[in-house]
Amino acid sequence: MFKKVNQIDIEFFRKLYKERLFVSEQINDDYCHDELGSTWGKPEIVLKAISTDEVSQTMKYANTKNISVVIRGSGTGLVGGSVCIHGGIMLDLSQMNKIIELDKKNLTVTVEAGVLLMDLATYVEKEGFLYPPDPGEKAATIGGNISTNAGGMRAVKYGVTRDYVRCITVVLPSGEILKLGGKVVKNSSGYSLKDLIIGSEGTLAVVTEAILKIVPLPSSIVSILIPFNSMPEAISIVPKIILTQVLPVAIEYLSKDTIENAEQYLGKKFPNHESNAYLLLTFDGEPSQVKFELSTISDLCLKEGAIDVYIVDTEERMNSVWKARGAFLEAIKSSTTEMDECDVVVPRSYIADFLLFIYEVSKTLNIRIQSFGHAGDGNLHIYLCKDNLDNDEWKIKKEKAFVLMYEKASEFGGLISGEHGIGLDKKQYLFNLLGANQISLMKGIKKVFDPNGILNPDKVI
Ligand SMILES: Cc1cc2nc3c(=O)[nH]c(=O)nc-3n(C[C@H](O)[C@H](O)[C@H](O)COP(=O)(O)OP(=O)(O)OC[C@H]3O[C@@H](n4cnc5c(N)ncnc54)[C@H](O)[C@@H]3O)c2cc1C
Numbered sequence: 001m002f003k004k005v006n007q008i009d010i011e012f013f014r015k016l017y018k019e020r021l022f023v024s025e026q027i028n029d030d031y032c033h034d035e036l037g038s039t040w041g042k043p044e045i046v047l048k049a050i051s052t053d054e055v056s057q058t059m060k061y062a063n064t065k066n067i068s069v070v071i072r073g074s075g076t077g078l079v080g081g082s083v084c085i086h087g088g089i090m091l092d093l094s095q096m097n098k099i100i101e102l103d104k105k106n107l108t109v110t111v112e113a114g115v116l117l118m119d120l121a122t123y124v125e126k127e128g129f130l131y132p133p134d135p136g137e138k139a140a141t142i143g144g145n146i147s148t149n150a151g152g153m154r155a156v157k158y159g160v161t162r163d164y165v166r167c168i169t170v171v172l173p174s175g176e177i178l179k180l181g182g183k184v185v186k187n188s189s190g191y192s193l194k195d196l197i198i199g200s201e202g203t204l205a206v207v208t209e210a211i212l213k214i215v216p217l218p219s220s221i222v223s224i225l226i227p228f229n230s231m232p233e234a235i236s237i238v239p240k241i242i243l244t245q246v247l248p249v250a251i252e253y254l255s256k257d258t259i260e261n262a263e264q265y266l267g268k269k270f271p272n273h274e275s276n277a278y279l280l281l282t283f284d285g286e287p288s289q290v291k292f293e294l295s296t297i298s299d300l301c302l303k304e305g306a307i308d309v310y311i312v313d314t315e316e317r318m319n320s321v322w323k324a325r326g327a328f329l330e331a332i333k334s335s336t337t338e339m340d341e342c343d344v345v346v347p348r349s350y351i352a353d354f355l356l357f358i359y360e361v362s363k364t365l366n367i368r369i370q371s372f373g374h375a376g377d378g379n380l381h382i383y384l385c386k387d388n389l390d391n392d393e394w395k396i397k398k399e400k401a402f403v404l405m406y407e408k409a410s411e412f413g414g415l416i417s418g419e420h421g422i423g424l425d426k427k428q429y430l431f432n433l434l435g436a437n438q439i440s441l442m443k444g445i446k447k448v449f450d451p452n453g454i455l456n457p458d459k460v461i
Helices: 007-020 052-065 117-126 142-148 193-197 231-236 238-243 256-266 287-303 315-326 328-334 348-365 391-411 427-449
Strands: 021-023 045-048 069-072 089-092 099-103 108-112 165-171 177-181 206-213 220-228 250-255 277-285 310-312 339-342 368-374 379-385
Touching: 007 021, 007 045, 007 052, 052 069, 052 089, 052 165, 052 177, 052 206, 099 117, 108 117, 117 142, 142 206, 165 193, 177 193, 220 231, 220 287, 220 315, 231 238, 231 250, 231 277, 231 348, 238 287, 238 348, 250 256, 256 315, 256 328, 256 368, 277 287, 310 315, 315 328, 328 379, 339 391, 348 368, 348 379, 348 391, 379 391, 391 427
Parallel strands: 045 089, 069 089
Antiparallel strands: 021 045, 099 108, 108 206, 165 177, 165 206, 220 277, 220 310, 250 277, 250 368, 339 379, 368 379
16 A cells, blocks of 8 residues: 655665664664554654654655655554554654743743653753643653643643643645744634644644743642542542632542552552552642642541541652652553553543443453543543453453443543543544544545545554
């Protein structure tokens, strides 16, 4: 279907990329999979771009020659999105990593797409600002975050990546360069092409630069860890917390088994691990406001059956608790032979029912399932563990579990993915949930942006 990369193509790209071009055995295995590792595909050529112009020339050439192109940031995705399943070109943007401008008057920062989230966060913090989106994987690129509309821990108060993207520079599959949006706060100027591209997982255009919104750095940040006797008790408090009009930055749900995995993985004890279920909340703002919010929520939780409230206010405690939370995915991965995940999002009022359903699925199918999640926004991360199952059993059980979970999510008014995207791995479930009409509209949009279908083919839809 796509043309294979031949010597003539390699010569063309070598003139552009010189030592930033890799072929055959020079291509590291890391380029053949993403962080989850369930999808595998080797690019025929890897190109490390350093400018929008280079990306434009590459796309123009590939489009004319009908060579498929997959864009890669850091490859930390979890749905096979950045894998070259058709061979072709892998266009790696990780060297486009300049922070171009901090505009204090307009509260924006302009970056190249390959800037790492952690580098951006550190840079703006030093200048007294916060870039609020906070997905767990800090080594992801901003281009990857934009392309998956990454969410993360601070979504309850601050929203997700989309809410912080004011403008993007993109390269279309034809090679044309467009600037979508601006430093403006409001925008009702026609269809939002910017918003179509955010979350499109590299299937519509290549994001090469972004102007992002930042906010002043809050002067105080405190977390509290609240143990409960059971998961339903912990989760049922979340809507009540929201009703108090105190808006925590984060409301995370942690289960005992996941905490134990993280303790083992990190070789460090969590401040408390006797209880079955925990909520971890963060508040930020001016110190007296944080104190008020913290005591309002602590009182509410204690009144509603919480066992205790631990204040996580020293840097050491903050590090130990949030480091453990940040390591959950890696910890579960290291506890099993193989895993797969479901990043379902349900209305907040259904989180407990959904988790109880997961326990049933685990029992019925006799498969280990671990979970944690962003309880404040209904986005749960459910991990199916292969453990000692043989390959056939694993495949059958995994598929059954996914079908059951997504059907239940749909019954509750939920969606397939809250923040990790669809990629290749969740494509079939997206089709089942959205139906032929919505998928056909999406295919129409894809055709307009990418008539030859060369950009990240066969992903998402
Ligand atoms: C331990 C761990 C924790 C995580 N926690 C979270 C979390 O809390 N919240 C969350 O949302 N995600 C989370 N993720 C998922 C992952 O970090 C995000 O999906 C991230 O946004 C991917 O960025 P990346 O640079 O690694 O992109 P890649 O994995 O390289 O690519 C992801 C997708 O975006 C496309 N893409 C990448 N860059 C561009 C670009 N410049 N232009 C066009 N398309 C592009 C790729 O083609 C691919 O389809 C986590 C992952 C791990 C491993």
